[in-house]
């Protein structure tokens with residue numbers, strides 16, 4: 001960003017938590033894995049395991065490969081104002097901007113292509129074009145006195161194997177009357193489509209043919225045609241809600257002014273017509289034939305659609321990017337993603353999803369994954385995000401001058417203008433995000449006693465996770481009763497400092513805690529705390545987990561793997577940090593939930609401490625959980641997991657408690673070893689890549 005154009009004032013968006021929604025990792029295809037925690041079984045002294053079932057981890061980290069998009073273009077708009085559009089990449093350097101300017105000229109020269117495309121599309125959408133079956137195409141050929149298409153050499157050369165349909169424009173020929181409409185349900189919408197050379201060049205002639213080959217030649221020209229025709233076909237698919245009669249806008253762009261206290265530059269841009277037009281143009285005015293297509297493997301899911309100013313937009317959740325980076329993209333840029341579009345369309349019709357008329361915040365259209373991450377990188381501070389305050393005069397100055405002077409300087413000014421607008425937009429979105437995060441922080445702190453939870457996101461614009469209800473104790477499924485009346489307690493003297501036969505001894509175990517209440521037994525050793533039947537008081541050294549954690553923590557957005565948890569204070573080795581909480585459900589119920597997709601294996605822990613084959617219950621953290629839900633894996637974890645029994649002595653229903661395995665400094669991320677007992681060889685074959693970066697990192701963790 002040019003220093004000349006930016007004021008050096010800064011708006012502090014400091015200590016308030018940041019955004020970025022819940023990790024998406026949960027939409028990854030599930031893959032069963034087991035976490036093992038060793039323990040000495042109290043009855044037979046054999047090592048047993050607590051296992052955790054989970055899925056492939058969420059891909060919440062930022063992709064290094066940024067989304068390829070936006071060639072540049074400049075032309076005159078209807079009011080004669082010069083409008084220049086830059087690619088995101090071109091924002092990076094002036095050379096790219098100049099290169100893009102050349103493309104602009106080329107694309108203007110190519111306007112006849114655009115004309116043909118829109119004509120074809122319009123013909124189809126207006127209903128004057130019909131789609132007919134392969135047999136009818138052959139019949140038409142014969143009728144015209146030509147050999148059948150399959151016998152025609154040039155046809156075969158250009159189209160490979162023909163498998164589907166043809167369009168005729170029906171404009172002038174009665175010969176077309178015999179053609180029957182093809183049932184679109186039966187057409188292979190996911191196949192690439194190739195326009196026969198002859199018909200494409202003669203859109204206004206009596207017969208135009210579109211055929212669908214099994215594969216398509218990958219020349220740029222053919223790709224363009226595939227794209228254009230795919231869109232025509234998609235338009236007609238019943239699952240894609242973009243037929244002509246339904247093409248009324250479902251959303252409008254608005255520029256809401258939300259806060260009294262908002263930035264003057266934001267107030268200015270949301271009230272200035274010229275700025276609004278500019279913002280709309282940036283995203284909305286690129287013709288379909290110069291929109292680069294996204295690689296479908298980059299897309300996790302299409303989650304919404306809207307028609308804005310007559311243009312179809314889809315809201316995209318990107319793989320490896322949090323939902324804070326979701327963007328609205330035009331149909332044209334999704335022409336390689338037809339399967340995803342169809343999937344979205346089908347889900348939409350079966351879910352009974354109805355789009356009510358919405359208002360899309362115009363400033364969101366200024367934002368992109370690249371802009372958001374760039375600005376966060378530039379303006380992140382120790383305590384938050386410190387965005388530069390941009391004066392309205394800068395914006396007006398740039399508007400007045402961006403289209404004068406040498407091309408190179410125009411490009412630079414445009415670049416700066418776009419970045420200024422994106423910065424202002426980010427400031428506004430950031431304010432909204434912080435309000436939501438603070439509210440979530442308040443809500444969860446109302447539930448916690450004895451410690452503070454901070455929420456912080458200085459990585460992106462994602463808001464609070466909305467996946468689960470925050471709870472502080474197990475939530476048993478309706479038919480499960482967690483006993484709370486232990487049959488027996490101890491009667492040790494001096495608060496169990498002079499034990500006769502304390503609870504742990506009655507269970508054949510070692511004393512788990514030292515006098516400071518730090519755990520001293522090895523991971524895997526069962527822990528039996530004193531219970532409500534015991535005579536000792538709360539200060540008994542054998543009462544720890546039941547009194548709750550005293551460690552202040554922070555749920556924060558990590559750079560690499562979504563949300564995580566860090567300590568807000570120094571923690572001693574052996575100190576209790578928290579319990580893994582969730583619903584208690586039966587194994588059968590967990591399987592059903594998994595099949596239905598209502599719960600994720602990722603969030604399930606088997607309570608199989610006592611018998612790894614025939615355990616009864618599972619903790620499901622998908623819908624109800626506490627902060628431990630966000631604890632990430634490390635190959636050199638600083639937390640150990642222990643099975644602890646207190647008032648419920650059912651061996652199938654221990655509590656899972658996390659203790660520090662070493663001294664932990666304030667600010668350090670808290671981690672567990674998801675699979676401490678996995679065989680490293682197996683991990684390498686089937687595992688999920690671990691990004692813990694520890695010296696002993698095994699590379700994979702399941």
Ligand SMILES: C[S@@+](CC[C@H](N)C(=O)[O-])C[C@H]1O[C@@H](n2cnc3c(N)ncnc32)[C@H](O)[C@@H]1O
Pocket residue numbers: 022023024025055056057058059060561562563564602629630631632633634689690691692701
């Ligand atoms: C139980 S969740 C932890 C919270 C999660 N980071 C989130 O944002 O919701 C586990 C997921 O976090 C991510 N994760 C945790 N530890 C990781 C590691 N060491 N390397 C890569 N991803 C990890 C994976 O996506 C995994 O599926």
